[in-house]
Amino acid sequence: MAWNEPGNSGDKDPWGNRDGKGPPDLDEVMKNLQKKVSGIFGGDKKGETGGSSGGTGGASGGLLIGALLVALVIWGFTGVYRISEGQQGVVLRFGEFQSFSAPGLHWHIPTPIEWVEVVDLGQLRAVEIGYRENSRTGQVGQVPRESLMLTKDENIIDIKFAVQYRIGNAKDYLFNIRDPEGTLQQVSEAAIRQQVGRTVMDSILSKNREQVAVAVKKTTQELLDRYQSGLVVTSVNMQDAQPPEQVQAAFDDAVKAREDKQRLINEAEAYRNDVLPRASGEAARVLAEANAYEATLVANALGVASRFTALREVYEQAPEVTRERLYLETMETVLSANRKVMIEGDAGNNMLYLPLDRLIKESDNVNSINLAPSRISQPAMQGTESRTVSRGRESR
Amino acid sequence: MNRVNLLLVVIALVMVGVSSMLFTVDEREKVILFRFGEIVRADYEPGLHFKLPVMNTVRRFNGQIQTFDAKPVMYQTQELKNVVVDSFVKWRITDVKAFYIAMGSVNVNARLGQIVNDISRAEFGKRTVQDVVSGARGEIMDLMRVAANKVTSDFGIEVIDVRLKRVDLPPDASNSVYARMSAGRARVAKTFRAEGAEEAEKIRSEADKDRSILLAEAGQKADIIRGAGDAKAASVFADAYNANREFYSFYRSLEAYRKVLGSGDDLLVLKPEGEFFKYFGDGVAPE
Numbered sequence: 001m002a003w004n005e006p007g008n009s010g011d012k013d014p015w016g017n018r019d020g021k022g023p024p025d026l027d028e029v030m031k032n033l034q035k036k037v038s039g040i041f042g043g044d045k046k047g048e049t050g051g052s053s054g055g056t057g058g059a060s061g062g063l064l065i066g067a068l069l070v071a072l073v074i075w076g077f078t079g080v081y082r083i084s085e086g087q088q089g090v091v092l093r094f095g096e097f098q099s100f101s102a103p104g105l106h107w108h109i110p111t112p113i114e115w116v117e118v119v120d121l122g123q124l125r126a127v128e129i130g131y132r133e134n135s136r137t138g139q140v141g142q143v144p145r146e147s148l149m150l151t152k153d154e155n156i157i158d159i160k161f162a163v164q165y166r167i168g169n170a171k172d173y174l175f176n177i178r179d180p181e182g183t184l185q186q187v188s189e190a191a192i193r194q195q196v197g198r199t200v201m202d203s204i205l206s207k208n209r210e211q212v213a214v215a216v217k218k219t220t221q222e223l224l225d226r227y228q229s230g231l232v233v234t235s236v237n238m239q240d241a242q243p244p245e246q247v248q249a250a251f252d253d254a255v256k257a258r259e260d261k262q263r264l265i266n267e268a269e270a271y272r273n274d275v276l277p278r279a280s281g282e283a284a285r286v287l288a289e290a291n292a293y294e295a296t297l298v299a300n301a302l303g304v305a306s307r308f309t310a311l312r313e314v315y316e317q318a319p320e321v322t323r324e325r326l327y328l329e330t331m332e333t334v335l336s337a338n339r340k341v342m343i344e345g346d347a348g349n350n351m352l353y354l355p356l357d358r359l360i361k362e363s364d365n366v367n368s369i370n371l372a373p374s375r376i377s378q379p380a381m382q383g384t385e386s387r388t389v390s391r392g393r394e395s396r
Numbered sequence: 397m398n399r400v401n402l403l404l405v406v407i408a409l410v411m412v413g414v415s416s417m418l419f420t421v422d423e424r425e426k427v428i429l430f431r432f433g434e435i436v437r438a439d440y441e442p443g444l445h446f447k448l449p450v451m452n453t454v455r456r457f458n459g460q461i462q463t464f465d466a467k468p469v470m471y472q473t474q475e476l477k478n479v480v481v482d483s484f485v486k487w488r489i490t491d492v493k494a495f496y497i498a499m500g501s502v503n504v505n506a507r508l509g510q511i512v513n514d515i516s517r518a519e520f521g522k523r524t525v526q527d528v529v530s531g532a533r534g535e536i537m538d539l540m541r542v543a544a545n546k547v548t549s550d551f552g553i554e555v556i557d558v559r560l561k562r563v564d565l566p567p568d569a570s571n572s573v574y575a576r577m578s579a580g581r582a583r584v585a586k587t588f589r590a591e592g593a594e595e596a597e598k599i600r601s602e603a604d605k606d607r608s609i610l611l612a613e614a615g616q617k618a619d620i621i622r623g624a625g626d627a628k629a630a631s632v633f634a635d636a637y638n639a640n641r642e643f644y645s646f647y648r649s650l651e652a653y654r655k656v657l658g659s660g661d662d663l664l665v666l667k668p669e670g671e672f673f674k675y676f677g678d679g680v681a682p683e
Binding site for chain 2: 064092093094095096097112148149150151152154155156174175176177178179182183186187189190193194197198223226227228229243244246247249250251253254256257258260261262263264265267268269271272275276278279280282283284286287289290291293294295296297298300301302304305306308309311312315316319323324326327328330331333334335337338339340341342343
């Protein structure tokens with residue numbers, strides 16, 4: 001409800017205008033103020049001063065009192081302050097801690113008696129160790145002075161950490177320690193180096209990253225608590241852990257070598273997978289050929305044997321005739337196929353000249369036997385049978 | 397008008413008077429009250445306090461935990477290696493009177509630096525790099541804190557912590573570390589590759605061996621099968637031929653003649669005698 005709302009009863013008017021409507025007389029205002037002042041300060045000498053001046057009704061004195069009062073009210077209003085969500089106010093009276101104030105609208109006795117320091121409890125902050133990220137451009141700058149550190153096995157490793165924290169206790173944060181953020185930076189750097197110094201390089205590079213981060217967080221928090229810094233570490237992230245630039249190539253090569261090893265093994269396995277099935281196939285072929293040989297041989301033997309048996313049975317029924325027939329047929333075939341020289345009587349005992357070498361040679365070069373130049377003019381006489389016949393006649 | 401001026405003057409005088417008789421002590425501060433340079437009181441709680449104007453003066457000190465960040469210093473370890481050590485000290489004024497007397501005019505940081513330096517030099521000289529970096533780091537820091545406190549308690553300072561931030565090798569030593577690391581990795585790489593070759597060779601030779609065995613066994617089986625075939629064939633022949641040996645001999649001879657002389661490449665020199673030629677001369681069978 002507004003102060004000077006029409007129709008209101010006079011006692012709600014802060015100026016105490018009991019005369020009702022119309023602008024208040026300055027003197028009256030002064031008198032009222034004077035009463036109020038003496039009400040506030042009681043037997044204070046200021047009140048006495050105001051009282052004496054008001055008592056005389058001096059216009060300028062009243063004006064001064066009024067001005068002072070207005071100033072007092074304005075001063076009073078400067079004590080209004082607001083705390084946003086996630087923040088906490090710390091009220092100090094003459095430098096002594098008085099109270100905390102939660103989010104919302106508050107009033108404190110104005111400065112220089114009381115003042116408020118506001119701390120942002122909700123905000124998560126981070127310090128970066130070994131690198132600095134430019135929040136505007138997102139570019140990452142290296143800080144090798146911070147990131148290079150010795151491991152337990154006296155190797156040097158390049159590690160980048162981010163430590164996230166927030167303010168847990170506003171009073172501790174404000175009063176106990178000078179430059180809490182800088183302290184956090186120092187403490188976490190010391191903690192990381194201590195932890196890395198306890199760990200061998202390979203273990204950091206491979207599996208124990210998380211363990212290192214956890215230990216760093218623990219140590220950092222312990223130290224921050226020892227300093228009662230009011231800071232709480234929420235997380236420690238190992239952004240990057242790698243061998244330093246100078247040895248990167250050698251490390252990469254070692255990784256490559258591991259791959260090479262696997263590649264060599266894979267190639268050998270491929271070879272094995274190629275050779276063994278082929279060998280199996282070859283073995284199967286050898287076996288199959290052997291089986292084929294056996295089957296063929298046995299079948300042939302059975303065939304030949306049964307042919308003989310059949311003939312034998314016939315032979316045993318008529319031995320003489322069959323025997324003669326077989327003999328003659330064979331001789332017929334044999335003799336008709338070859339060239340022959342017949343010698344009558346006891347020619348064996350006489351001198352008989354046969355140009356055997358020429359006859360044999362003639363079997364290769366047919367025409368030479370004719371003793372004629374036809375050897376040249378008749379280059380090729382085909383047909384063994386006709387030759388044999390003609391030669392047989394000739395020799396006869 | 398006179399009265400108004402008078403009032404203003406009175407108010408002003410009162411305010412000046414009051415303010416010169418009062419002083420505040422912040423939560424962060426330690427304050428000493430002097431009377432003409434002599435310390436009167438040094439145990440003020442935060443808040444509003446009185447003093448006499450002119451006679452008393454106030455001097456304020458920071459009562460928070462403060463940091464002394466030492467410059468990196470090179471120390472020698474037991475094995476005469478150099479290490480660069482960067483440390484910091486967290487300290488706080490506990491007895492502001494003693495502090496003022498001892499150090500009011502002296503540079504605190506220089507004094508702390510000197511103390512830390514002395515202790516560090518002694519402690520590092522007793523230890524190896526390995527110890528300093530790894531095992532004894534915490535121990536050294538505790539020792540340093542205790543030793544520093546012994547000295548600084550006289551100055552009204554409590555050393556809350558001495559931390560070794562960085563313990564590094566100097567740049568030239570770092571380079572030899574890098575060389576060693578590279579060599580170590582090269583060794584690992586060689587080992588990997590050699591192991592790969594070893595494994596591969598094993599697999600290949602094993603495969604070759606398996607192949608040879610497979611083929612040899614197959615050959616053996618094949619020979620057994622062939623042998624069985626030979627035997628079976630022989631027995632078939634034997635069974636058939638044993639039925640009439642004389643006829644077999646005759647039959648087989650004829651077959652052999654045919655085979656041997658059947659090609660047509662031979663020259664036969666014959667007497668027209670024998671069974672085949674018995675009718676050859678005159679057509680009468682000779683008796």
